Amino acid sequence: MISASADSANAQSGPQTPALAGDPSEIEDTAVALADEPLREVFWTAHENMSLDALAIAWGIKAAQLSELNPELDREAPVGEGTKLLVYRHDPEHPPQSIGSPNRGKLRNGMPLPEGPGWRLRTHRPRTYGTVNTIRALVDAFEDFGERYPDGPKIRVGELARRTGGRVPPHRSHRSGRDIDIGYIFHGIDDGEHRWKYMNVRNFDAEKNWALVQELLETDQVQTIYIAKKLQKLLHKEAQKHLPPEQLAALFEYPKTPESPHAKIQHWRGHSNHMHVRFLCEEGNRRCSARSK
Numbered sequence: 001m002i003s004a005s006a007d008s009a010n011a012q013s014g015p016q017t018p019a020l021a022g023d024p025s026e027i028e029d030t031a032v033a034l035a036d037e038p039l040r041e042v043f044w045t046a047h048e049n050m051s052l053d054a055l056a057i058a059w060g061i062k063a064a065q066l067s068e069l070n071p072e073l074d075r076e077a078p079v080g081e082g083t084k085l086l087v088y089r090h091d092p093e094h095p096p097q098s099i100g101s102p103n104r105g106k107l108r109n110g111m112p113l114p115e116g117p118g119w120r121l122r123t124h125r126p127r128t129y130g131t132v133n134t135i136r137a138l139v140d141a142f143e144d145f146g147e148r149y150p151d152g153p154k155i156r157v158g159e160l161a162r163r164t165g166g167r168v169p170p171h172r173s174h175r176s177g178r179d180i181d182i183g184y185i186f187h188g189i190d191d192g193e194h195r196w197k198y199m200n201v202r203n204f205d206a207e208k209n210w211a212l213v214q215e216l217l218e219t220d221q222v223q224t225i226y227i228a229k230k231l232q233k234l235l236h237k238e239a240q241k242h243l244p245p246e247q248l249a250a251l252f253e254y255p256k257t258p259e260s261p262h263a264k265i266q267h268w269r270g271h272s273n274h275m276h277v278r279f280l281c282e283e284g285n286r287r288c289s290a291r292s293k
Contacts, residue, residue, distance in 0.1 A: 039136060042088040042114045047123045049078045059087060060126025060163050088112050096131045098176040098281060101289040105176030107165030111135045118146025119155040127159040127168055130177040134279040137219035138180065144215045149208065153190050156183030158274060176288070178279045185209050196273035199231055206238040216277060217264065223290060226268040226276040229254040
């Protein structure tokens with residue numbers, strides 16, 4: 001589980017975006033993409049003996065819903081460690097939907113990020129929900145990264161959004177299911193703890209962090225990645241081995257070029273120990289505000 005100091009460092013995660021002009025609830029509903037077959041049902045594993053009610057609180061879902069999804073469980077009996085529970089079933093009539101902007105919005109019917117062999121979720125998961133395209137892109141990127149580096153390291157997953165979105169203190173954003181914090185990959189022994197590390201030229205693994213960024217970008221669902229400028233320069237040096245100058249300029253804010261204001265990778269304070277990835281609005285969703293209006 002991420003330490004309190006790491007949570008504090010996340011307080012500035014993501015830039016502040018002005019609110020939508022007008023009330024998003026007044027905009028007509030539009031169709032959004034349905035989940036891929038592998039994501040129609042998502043299971044999580046109990047990491048210790050807990051009551052169903054306690055698990056529901058830890059996972060940000062109502063106990064009645066958790067019980068309905070797992071009717072074989074005795075509501076009064078403890079759930080044993082290692083028990084796999086269904087925590088989400090996709091409803092095509094009520095799909096996940098991002099509403100409003102990342103720092104003024106909400107999430108409807110959020111989809112949870114599933115467990116996977118190549119990434120680590122916290123055991124406390126009320127802020128692990130997103131839109132269909134966000135979750136699908138993350139799973140694809142994490143699995144592809146895991147295939148590239150089958151012996152590790154595991155990707156450290158921070159916070160996304162609540163199942164219903166809204167405020168997630170101390171963050172200003174993370175409200176509409178399109179934001180995620182991801183820990184950087186570092187040199188040295190990985191002790192397996194869920195915590196961020198502050199990065200510098202000595203411990204920042206530029207090769208593997210660039211590989212992870214590449215996998216995220218190749219999903220074609222990324223709007224912006226926020227990375228501290230000192231680390232962008234290290235990533236840029238690695239990316240130079242693979243990309244021509246015009247592509248580098250379109251990706252990196254630093255080093256400065258005429259394309260910097262429009263680059264995909266931007267600086268934002270507070271991102272020296274983790275990257276913040278913001279995904280695009282779902283196609284056809286007019287209630288979602290990608291940027292300030």
